[in-house]
Amino acid sequence: MSPSGKRVALITAAIVAAAGAGGYAATRYALNHSITLDSYGNETGGSFRLMDATTGTMTDQTFRGRWMLVLFGATHCAHDACTPALRNMSTALNAVDPGGRDAVIIFVSLDPDRDEAERLRQYGQSIGPRVVAGTAAPHSLIDLAKEYKAPIERVTDPDWGYAMRMSPQFVLMDPQTRYRGLVDSGADSSTMAATLRTLMNTTP
Numbered sequence: 001m002s003p004s005g006k007r008v009a010l011i012t013a014a015i016v017a018a019a020g021a022g023g024y025a026a027t028r029y030a031l032n033h034s035i036t037l038d039s040y041g042n043e044t045g046g047s048f049r050l051m052d053a054t055t056g057t058m059t060d061q062t063f064r065g066r067w068m069l070v071l072f073g074a075t076h077c078a079h080d081a082c083t084p085a086l087r088n089m090s091t092a093l094n095a096v097d098p099g100g101r102d103a104v105i106i107f108v109s110l111d112p113d114r115d116e117a118e119r120l121r122q123y124g125q126s127i128g129p130r131v132v133a134g135t136a137a138p139h140s141l142i143d144l145a146k147e148y149k150a151p152i153e154r155v156t157d158p159d160w161g162y163a164m165r166m167s168p169q170f171v172l173m174d175p176q177t178r179y180r181g182l183v184d185s186g187a188d189s190s191t192m193a194a195t196l197r198t199l200m201n202t203t204p
Contacts, residue, residue, distance in 0.1 A: 037147050042179040044149050045070065045171050050108065050134030053121035058134055060177050067103040067200060068173040069093070071185060072150040074111035074164035075123045076157070081166045082107070083127065085185040089170060090130040092192035096200065100129070102175075108144065109135040110152055110164045172199050 039046035048070075052058040060068070069089055073082035089105055097103045107124065109115035112135040115123075120133040136144065145152050150167035157163040169182035170192075181199040183192055 037143055039147060040177055042173075042177075044147075044182075045173050045179045046147050046177065048106075048108075048144055048147075049140075050106075050136050051112075051117065052132065052134045053117055053124055058132065060173075063104055063106070063132075064177065065175045066101075067097075067175060068106050068177075069103065069170040069183065070106045070108065070148055070173065071167060071170045072108045072110055072145060072148065072152075073166040074109045075115050075119055076111060076160045076163045078153075078155045078157070078163040078165040081186070085166060085170075086127045086131055088187065088189040089183070089185075089192055090128045091189035092196055093130055095189075095193045096196045103130075105131045105170075107131055107133040108141070108150075109133060110141055110145070112136065112138060112141070172196070174200075 037047050047060045049057060049059045071082070071085065071089070073085075075082075077083065086105060086107060093103050093105070094100070109120060115133075115135050120135065124131045124133040135141070142152065145167075148167075148171050150171075151165070153165040154162050155165055166185055168185055170185055172180045172183060174180045181195075183195045183199070187195070
């Protein structure tokens, strides 16, 4: 390689390293600093800021213009309840929003110590393209769970040591981030779809 080529390669490597360090620093900052939440006047739900599955950040504004189904849980979910709930909701949304453009599932992990970016990415992919997974610092999660009226409950688990209990409902927020209602997270996909049609005022 010529001297000029080596110089270009070194500069490129330095830029990539700096970008990676910056992304890592931003992620660690997001996981260790609380944020101010805004209910937007909702009785339930409102703003959020999460570390997403690509080590970046996402907020409620990232999805403005789309319906959001927000569920709290963890990849280590008590009674393995989160995976079937997310799959059922994905199936329900495929029936209500067949184009896949108008609605998204936001899965908030209450276990940031174990649910880092790569694990969340793999978990979301295992469910399907509807699911976007994220987490935050423990104190930020407490505030966010209160905003969405989601209990935070850690239970013992014989295989994992502990697991996080799934929230009993998906919280439905409309494209303007207004609270529109709840969907039972333990329901089957057809029941979820029927509830969504009512809450979203859509027709079969």
